Amino acid sequence: MLEASRSAGIPHPSVCGGRGRCSTCRIRVLHGLDGQPEPAPYERATLARIKASGDVRLACQFRPLHDISVVPVLSAGRTRISEPGSSRAARGQEREIAVLFCDLRGFTSLTERRLPFDTVFILNRYFEVVGHAVEEAGVHLDKFIGDGALALFGLSASPDLGCRQAVEAALRIRQGVADLNKAYGSELERPLQLAMSLHVGPAVVSEMGYGQATSLTAVGDTLNAASRLEDLAKELDAELVISDDLARRTVLDLNAHERRTITMRGLTAPVDAWVVRDAWTLMGQGIVSEGSEK
Numbered sequence: 001m002l003e004a005s006r007s008a009g010i011p012h013p014s015v016c017g018g019r020g021r022c023s024t025c026r027i028r029v030l031h032g033l034d035g036q037p038e039p040a041p042y043e044r045a046t047l048a049r050i051k052a053s054g055d056v057r058l059a060c061q062f063r064p065l066h067d068i069s070v071v072p073v074l075s076a077g078r079t080r081i082s083e084p085g086s087s088r089a090a091r092g093q094e095r096e097i098a099v100l101f102c103d104l105r106g107f108t109s110l111t112e113r114r115l116p117f118d119t120v121f122i123l124n125r126y127f128e129v130v131g132h133a134v135e136e137a138g139v140h141l142d143k144f145i146g147d148g149a150l151a152l153f154g155l156s157a158s159p160d161l162g163c164r165q166a167v168e169a170a171l172r173i174r175q176g177v178a179d180l181n182k183a184y185g186s187e188l189e190r191p192l193q194l195a196m197s198l199h200v201g202p203a204v205v206s207e208m209g210y211g212q213a214t215s216l217t218a219v220g221d222t223l224n225a226a227s228r229l230e231d232l233a234k235e236l237d238a239e240l241v242i243s244d245d246l247a248r249r250t251v252l253d254l255n256a257h258e259r260r261t262i263t264m265r266g267l268t269a270p271v272d273a274w275v276v277r278d279a280w281t282l283m284g285q286g287i288v289s290e291g292s293e294k
Contacts, residue, residue, distance in 0.1 A: 001027060001059035001070065013074055015206070018060035021094060022204075023050045024074055025059040032068030098153035098162040098200040098246060099223055100169055101230040102130055105193040105237070107147045122184065123147060126192065129176030137169040142217050148230075152205070152218055159200060163249040166198050167282075170240060174279040196279070197229035199243040199271075225271050228264050232273070239279040244272035252282060
């Protein structure tokens with residue numbers, strides 16, 4: 001059905017490139033569903049995940065045996081991902097990547113008594129630290145969100161190297177924030193405190209946005225899990241939470257740290273993770289040089 005739409009010049013979105021890995025090409029069958037082939041296991045799993053009704057099929061997987069009437073569920077609009085000739089980056093591709101989420105613990109309360117421009121100054125120094133740390137690790141800084149940041153590793157390297165780069169970036173951020181606390185200690189009611197998470201897994205990497213606001217980013221369960229690991233770091237007053245999946249791809253020895261199994265809403269499998277309350281304890285493990293004192 002997806003090929004039929006495109007051969008007829010009908011815009012029809014398909015973010016995953018017609019592999020049944022998304023539901024953007026789904027159609028609603030108006031007439032002629034009786035006697036058609038049942039969904040294959042892959043299509044059935046995708047339809048079940050989105051809780052689709054019985055008259056909905058994936059256009060990229062559905063090969064009708066007789067005439068039918070259908071309508072696409074999602075409008076193609078003006079997005080480039082609906083065009084057959086769009087680039088792989090625009091369509092999206094599934095990659096195994098490492099993810100770093102970084103945030104400041106208690107920053108809202110820290111800025112309540114500060115002038116807005118003073119807050120901007122401190123935030124920009126912090127963003128500088130994060131940006132330089134990620135660049136020095138040789139990776140892609142995705143975005144800043146409030147006082148948080150997201151970085152993606154392994155976009156142009158192996159997942160194993162991406163995991164090592166993610167750890168390196170996290171430790172460089174930790175070192176940079178320690179330097180900030182030294183430099184601006186007299187301006188802060190209390191030192192800046194980090195909450196970071198590291199995870200690795202499959203994600204859809206794609207250009208997303210509109211016009212000049214389009215940028216390369218990633219979505220998927222791996223990102224969701226990493227975000228929740230960062231929330232756990234905040235809850236436990238820890239600087240870093242590392243998934244066991246990522247830790248096993250590095251040289252880190254985490255046996256001295258607490259290990260937890262976290263069940264996350266929306267994810268089928270729990271995530272094993274290590275809670276590192278002080279990331280400085282990892283500095284001597286050969287990831288980055290120790291640099292300045294704590």
